Structures are given as C-alpha cells and as structure tokens.
Amino acid sequence: MAQQPFLKQWDYRYGWTSGDYLSYLNQAKDGGIILGGYSDSGIGGDKTQATFGSWDYWILKLDALGNRQFDSDVGGTDTDVLSSMQQTSDGGYILGGYSESGVGGDKTEPLRGGSGDLDYWIVKLDSAGIKQWDKDFGGTAFDFLYSIQQTSDGGYILGGTSHSGVGGDKTEASRDTATNYNGDYWILKLDAQGNKQWDKTFGGFSREDLCAIQQTTDGGYILGGRSESDINGDKTQPRWGGYGDSDYWIVKTDSMGNMQWDKDFGGLNWEILCALRQTSDNGYILMGSSFSGISGDKTQPSWGYFDYWIVKTDAFGIKQWDKDLGGNGDDEAVGNIFFTPDGGYLFSGTSYSSISGDKTEDNLGSEQSWIVKTDSLCNKQWDKTLHTNTGWEDDEQGLAIQLSDGCYIMANSTIARIGGDKTQDNWDTTFFSPDYWVIKFCDSTFNANFISSRHLCSGSCTDFTNLSTNANTYQWYFPGAIPDTSTVTNPTGICYANPGIYDVQLIANNGTGYDTLFLANYITVYPPPPAQSITQHGDTLFAIAGAGAYQWFYNTNIIVGATNYFHIAQASGNYNVVCTDPNGCEVEAAAFNVIAGVSDYNKNFAIYISYSANKINLNFYANGNAHTQVQLLDITGKVQLQMSLEVAEGFNKYQLHVGEISAGVYLVRLLSDEGGVTKKLIIE
Numbered sequence: 001m002a003q004q005p006f007l008k009q010w011d012y013r014y015g016w017t018s019g020d021y022l023s024y025l026n027q028a029k030d031g032g033i034i035l036g037g038y039s040d041s042g043i044g045g046d047k048t049q050a051t052f053g054s055w056d057y058w059i060l061k062l063d064a065l066g067n068r069q070f071d072s073d074v075g076g077t078d079t080d081v082l083s084s085m086q087q088t089s090d091g092g093y094i095l096g097g098y099s100e101s102g103v104g105g106d107k108t109e110p111l112r113g114g115s116g117d118l119d120y121w122i123v124k125l126d127s128a129g130i131k132q133w134d135k136d137f138g139g140t141a142f143d144f145l146y147s148i149q150q151t152s153d154g155g156y157i158l159g160g161t162s163h164s165g166v167g168g169d170k171t172e173a174s175r176d177t178a179t180n181y182n183g184d185y186w187i188l189k190l191d192a193q194g195n196k197q198w199d200k201t202f203g204g205f206s207r208e209d210l211c212a213i214q215q216t217t218d219g220g221y222i223l224g225g226r227s228e229s230d231i232n233g234d235k236t237q238p239r240w241g242g243y244g245d246s247d248y249w250i251v252k253t254d255s256m257g258n259m260q261w262d263k264d265f266g267g268l269n270w271e272i273l274c275a276l277r278q279t280s281d282n283g284y285i286l287m288g289s290s291f292s293g294i295s296g297d298k299t300q301p302s303w304g305y306f307d308y309w310i311v312k313t314d315a316f317g318i319k320q321w322d323k324d325l326g327g328n329g330d331d332e333a334v335g336n337i338f339f340t341p342d343g344g345y346l347f348s349g350t351s352y353s354s355i356s357g358d359k360t361e362d363n364l365g366s367e368q369s370w371i372v373k374t375d376s377l378c379n380k381q382w383d384k385t386l387h388t389n390t391g392w393e394d395d396e397q398g399l400a401i402q403l404s405d406g407c408y409i410m411a412n413s414t415i416a417r418i419g420g421d422k423t424q425d426n427w428d429t430t431f432f433s434p435d436y437w438v439i440k441f442c443d444s445t446f447n448a449n450f451i452s453s454r455h456l457c458s459g460s461c462t463d464f465t466n467l468s469t470n471a472n473t474y475q476w477y478f479p480g481a482i483p484d485t486s487t488v489t490n491p492t493g494i495c496y497a498n499p500g501i502y503d504v505q506l507i508a509n510n511g512t513g514y515d516t517l518f519l520a521n522y523i524t525v526y527p528p529p530p531a532q533s534i535t536q537h538g539d540t541l542f543a544i545a546g547a548g549a550y551q552w553f554y555n556t557n558i559i560v561g562a563t564n565y566f567h568i569a570q571a572s573g574n575y576n577v578v579c580t581d582p583n584g585c586e587v588e589a590a591a592f593n594v595i596a597g598v599s600d601y602n603k604n605f606a607i608y609i610s611y612s613a614n615k616i617n618l619n620f621y622a623n624g625n626a627h628t629q630v631q632l633l634d635i636t637g638k639v640q641l642q643m644s645l646e647v648a649e650g651f652n653k654y655q656l657h658v659g660e661i662s663a664g665v666y667l668v669r670l671l672s673d674e675g676g677v678t679k680k681l682i683i684e
Helices: none
Strands: 006-014 020-027 033-039 056-062 069-073 079-086 093-099 120-123 131-137 143-150 156-162 184-190 196-202 206-213 221-227 249-255 259-265 273-279 284-290 307-313 320-327 335-337 343-349 368-374 380-385 394-402 407-412 435-443 450-452 455-457 461-462 464-465 473-477 495-496 500-509 513-527 535-537 540-542 547-555 567-568 573-580 586-594 605-612 617-624 628-632 640-649 650-657 664-672 675-683
Touching: 006 143, 020 079, 020 394, 020 586, 033 093, 033 131, 033 407, 033 435, 069 120, 069 131, 079 640, 093 156, 120 156, 156 221, 184 221, 196 259, 206 273, 221 284, 249 284, 273 335, 273 547, 284 343, 307 343, 320 335, 343 407, 368 394, 368 407, 450 461, 450 500, 455 664, 605 664, 617 664, 628 650, 640 650
Parallel strands: 020 435, 056 079, 079 143, 120 143, 143 206, 184 206, 249 273, 455 513
Antiparallel strands: 006 435, 020 033, 033 056, 033 079, 056 069, 079 093, 093 120, 093 143, 120 131, 143 156, 156 184, 156 206, 184 196, 206 221, 221 249, 221 273, 249 259, 273 284, 284 307, 307 320, 335 343, 343 368, 343 394, 368 380, 394 407, 407 435, 450 464, 461 495, 473 500, 500 513, 535 540, 540 567, 547 573, 573 586, 605 617, 617 650, 628 640, 628 664, 664 675
C-alpha cells in the first residue's frame, strides 16, 4: 500500500459542555472502536449518564463507521481519573486509574489512606459497558495507577507510581530516603475476580514514575518509566544526566514479580519514557521524550527542544539502536506505540513544531497531535499532523492505531471549533472545555481493503465488505472456507465448518495493475460447545450446568427471565434451551411433551425436607410399613449418597449426616416397593 496521500473518511467529536479528556484508543474485537478517558460532564450531548463526583471514568463504544453504540460513566463521589483500559478475553473491559473517592456512586471500597489521598481503582465492565465489580488498592499516601493489562491466567497486572510506605495493600517499604516519599514503581498482581495475589515495589533513593507494564512471553513482566536515581535501592546503573534530570528506566521481573534485571537509558538532560512494548524477537521498543543532544545512550541530535526518542533493545535489555524524531519545537511522545502489520511502528504524541526536521506539515493551532509511521528499524515512512483550529489553546494527547481494514484511526482531546480536519463544533463554545475527537484516514491511492466479522463459531458463515479504492475487479481467497474463492465485489455466505485460525487474501485490479491485501490469521473459528441435554425431575427441567448463558423457550416462544440452567415447567408442552459458551457459540437441547405439575406426593409418602449444619432433615408421612431407600443426587442424576431405612406407618423423622457439601441444586429421592417420590433441595 502506498503511504500518502491520506483521504479522510470521517471525523466525530464526543462529549458535553464540561471537560472530557481522552486517554485510550483501540479497535474492539467486533471491528468497532473503543475510547476511554475521564469526564466532568453531566447528561447531554453524547453523554447519557451524569457524573457521580467531580471527574469520572468515561468510555464510549463506536461501530466501525464511528457511530456511538453506547457510553458508560463510572465513578465515585470525588475525583476519578482513567489512565488505562483493555478489552478482556470475555468481550468486556477492564478499566484502571486513580481515585480520590470513598465509598459511593460506583465505588464499593474505601480509600486505604486518608481523605485527599489517591488509590489505584479498577473496574470490570461487561461487553455492554455494565459494571460487574470494582476494587480499590492503595497505601497510606498517593498512589497513581497508569497501566493495566489482563494476564494469560485471566487475572490482571497493575502498574503505577506509589508515594506510600508500608500500609494498606502495600507490603514493601518505599525505596526513597526522604520521609515524603518521592515515588517508586508499584505493581500488583490480581486474580480474575480482582483479588490481590502479590505486590512489589521498585525504585532508587530519588524519584521514579512508572508509565507502562506488560506481561512478557516468558510469563514475567516488563516495567518502564523514568528515574532520577543513581545506583541505589533497586537501581543498578547510574543516571546520565545531572541533578533533577531523569532517564528511561526499565525493570524485568519473573512471573512472581521478582526483579531479574534493570536498564537505564538517557542523555545528559531530560528523558521521560511514555510507552513500551515487547517485540516479536522478544526484545523491547521504548518511546518517550528527550531533551538531550548526542550524549550517553543518545546517538542523534535534538531537532529543537523535546523530541520523540525511540530505543530498541534485545531480550536482555541491551540497546540495539535508538532514533530521534522531531521538529524545531517541543515534540512530546505522550501517546502510544502501535505495531503495524508490515512490521513497522506508529508513534504518536503532540507537537508545537512547524515544518522542519522530520515534520512535514505545519500546525493549524498551537499544539497539535503528531503521528509518525516508521519501518521496523524506525526509518520514517510518513508523518501526519491532525489539524484543528485551536488558536492559542492546545490539543492534548495524540493516539493512533491501524485498523484491520488497513486504514488509520487517530484521536485526541481538543477544544477546537470547526476548521482544518474537524467538521463538528466543540460542545462547549463559551469556556472551551475539551471533547474526545476521533478521525479516520485511508490511503487514497489504489489499494485493496476489506472488513468482516473476525470471530465465528464452527459451522457459521460471514460476509465480507469490500473497502478497496479505485479498483474494478476482485479475486478473493478464503482457505478453509466454503466457498474458498470468489470474484464478486462483496462476498456473502462464506462458511467455516471447522474450528481454527484462517487467512484471507484479496487481489484488487484497476485495469492497469494489481494490489494485494493478505491478512494472516484474520478469521478465528471457535469449536462448538459441548452437547446439551434436558432432564426432568418433578416439575423442574435441568440443562447441564457450566455454560456461559442460558435461555429457555416454551413451544418455540422465549420465556422472559428464564436464564438459569434449570427451569420450573409451568405448563405442559415442548421446551428447549439455548446454551451459550464464553465465545458466543450456541448449542440447543429440547424436551418434548413435558408434563407440568408433577406431584411430589404419592400414596406412600408426603415429604418435607430441609438442610442445616451438614444434615438433611426428612419429615414425611407413610401409609404403611416399608423398606425404603433414600438417595441424594446431583442435578445430573448422579447418586452422591444412598442409605436404607425401615419406615413405620405414620409420621417419620430422620436426619441424614452428609458432611461438607457444595452449594447447588440437589434431588432427594425416597424409593420403596410401593413407589417413590423426588424432592428438590437447594443448598446455598
């Protein structure tokens, strides 16, 4: 694909009349876009929920065309600032930031420190943006969470800066020598429900600020930020700059957070690390801002003041190369690193520079977002300035990703009115509070592009939407699908029978040449869920427990609210249940000619049961003497306990000692020569 010129597809601003600050941008699993940040706005404009306090977490889910699908405001009764988030394996979202709020609003846990202190605050949402749970973690002072990631075991790793000593959730002392604690790296490992498993502190005797953490391919973690410390505490390498200057500082740990090595990178002035990621060769790519010229680890001069400074290391943190990207003004790498499919990188942030150095476009306003695309060795391929008419005010943040269709989404927080690339006015036209602003660019030269659903269940089909430009004929290849080729513009009904991961290729022809888009591992097809069945005990129908979701139907009509693995039949007829696994794949079971109202009484027994203190209490009336068996069954019909009783005519009372027993639904069955009876027992 050619790299320039860009053709703008659309742009939208999102917010209301108070401040809305963007801090996160990524593509969602369904091909849409997810935005996250923090907001002081009430209900109005694009915001459907009022804030609980002065600032709340605010996320928006957009479709692939930039249309809002939902937004969610999450907060306590004071200040809550979202700094990091991620879509989780179940399709929901994990939000992370720092909070000044006590219990109130969406916040269910108190601050660990005193009033006015800050704690880490994480919130788990489902795929529709509905809160599932929240957790607060902190010491006795200020703790700023800046990075959160789901780990391979389904839990979470949290990283940020702590000014606390031992206390609250913090089990290790500050590394600082001053009593006011300048700040250390502080990381926490949580399980899938947000319960703390361990925490670790890393730092020197001066100030450290962690900005990013990522789980590595060996199960450990890489931490990155800035440090003002020399060799002391956990820091094994000296700082390059003078007093008050800072360097990049990265720390590698094992899976339990024990430090394996650390590395310092810098010149003779300020370096501030903003982002890092592990690369495909198990090394690391670091991005931040540098005020240094050629000195220390920096091999290229500064173009102006602060420049983007990129450092590539091997798997052991040994520097392989570094690059400086900038113009004649301040260029601050405060955005993100994005890996592009061609093996290169997108680096993003903000710039005050005019055309100079690596910058090829002048700003329209004062400070504008600036995105740089490089190859795998950080050689610049193109750069893009987002033009907004901000006048003397600034655009904050700069974020950029490449979409699965090959186009680019870029975003920031801006007060700009209509002008430049921006086609919608700022919501607040009086005091100019910022909104989220999102813009999509595609390469305007001849190219092949497409989009489709990427996650399917085995046996299902998908359609492909052709987004190619300036082409007139097409050749599609779908290895593993039926059909496996097509020449239509927008293929439909492409079906995948077997689970696996599949490539897709499109060759577009404009009559004078070809452009090929090959996307490896583009389609994921999940295996079918386990087979289901329905059993009946008394008036209750049971599916097999363990699916992600259930929905019962009666005579093909949905039964509203019937979403458990069992259902009490209210009427005779045909029943079926659709069971959905965590991947969204469905399996169905049916039961025909169900007889409702099956009595729990017969001529021999009228029985009442209860459970307490590891004992099942039986109270029943028998019409005659009988040798009787008592059985305790789980919901699958498997006998858990069986014993014999000699029952006398009249009222009988027995206690069955069952010991420790898990909560759930059970069946108690009495059988004699004259018949039997089954009763349902729910143990909570």
